[in-house]
Amino acid sequence: KNQVEQSPQSLIILEGKNCTLQCNYTVSPFSNLRWYKQDTGRGPVSLTIMTFSENTKSNGRYTATLDADTKQSSLHITASQLSDSASYICVVSVRGAGNMLTFGGGTRLMVKP
Amino acid sequence: DTGVSQDPRHKITKRGQNVTFRCDPISEHNRLYWYRQTLGQGPEFLTYFQNEAQLEKSRLLSDRFSAERPKGSFSTLEIQRTEQGDSAMYLCASSFIAGVSADTQYFGPGTRLTVL
Numbered sequence A: 001k002n003q004v005e006q007s008p009q010s011l012i013i014l015e016g017k018n019c020t021l022q023c024n025y026t027v028s029p030f031s032n033l034r035w036y037k038q039d040t041g042r043g044p045v046s047l048t049i050m051t052f053s054e055n056t057k058s059n060g061r062y063t064a065t066l067d068a069d070t071k072q073s074s075l076h077i078t079a080s081q082l083s084d085s086a087s088y089i090c091v092v093s094v095r096g097a098g099n100m101l102t103f104g105g106g107t108r109l110m111v112k113p
Numbered sequence B: 001d002t003g004v005s006q007d008p009r010h011k012i013t014k015r016g017q018n019v020t021f022r023c024d025p026i027s028e029h030n031r032l033y034w035y036r037q038t039l040g041q042g043p044e045f046l047t048y049f050q051n052e053a054q055l056e057k058s059r060l061l062s063d064r065f066s067a068e069r070p071k072g073s074f075s076t077l078e079i080q081r082t083e084q085g086d087s088a089m090y091l092c093a094s095s096f097i098a099g100v101s102a103d104t105q106y107f108g109p110g111t112r113l114t115v116l
Helices: none
Strands: A004-007 A010-014 A019-025 A030-038 A045-051 A056-059 A062-067 A072-077 A086-094 A101-103 A107-112 B005-007 B010-013 B019-024 B031-037 B044-050 B053-056 B065-068 B075-079 B088-095 B111-115
Touching: A004 A086, A010 A019, A019 A030, A019 A086, A019 A107, A030 A062, A030 A072, A045 A056, A045 A062, A045 A072, A072 A086, A101 B044, B005 B088, B010 B019, B019 B088, B019 B111, B031 B075, B044 B065, B075 B088
Parallel strands: A010 A107, B010 B111
Antiparallel strands: A004 A019, A019 A072, A030 A045, A030 A086, A056 A062, A062 A072, A086 A101, A086 A107, B005 B019, B019 B075, B031 B044, B031 B088, B044 B053, B065 B075, B088 B111
């Protein structure tokens, strides 16, 4: 069964600090992995997308890594801001399945002043 | 273009009633997806269209759920005989895909359904 597991489920950090969110997946055959940010009550917004051959991708203060051998990904947030408070969802796409996405349960991040 | 829009944003209905949600994708996007999201969980794939063709519908939760995209532009998701367990956020996403490349899906704000 294709699954995406994220940890931690929730995280509280102080403004200005860094944090790293983890994602493990069992999706096969793998096509690509995405990280989305979802603010409360809104739809998810794409942060990064990585294919099998990409190890790292950055988007401003967000840096995603991918290890396709161990089927692990991480999202590192640098110098956190209050606006980073949201759920971060790891999403894996199955190759050959119409880009159907399998979503993780998300990590709920709260940044406190 | 202001992105993917969904209507209504909120819907409260009584158990047993039918509801229909609308999604307007980003213009010229050929793919349209429907997801359901319950509180504290990631979105769950329901179905998707490429242009007007519904290419995957086996993930629809039951035969009470149906979706259409008659002209390859907007789409509707209908739930018949709603049950309390249908209460959730229903998200629509659209993308443009050519060939086998990865597509970035742009999500709408969602329709929050509450079944009393």
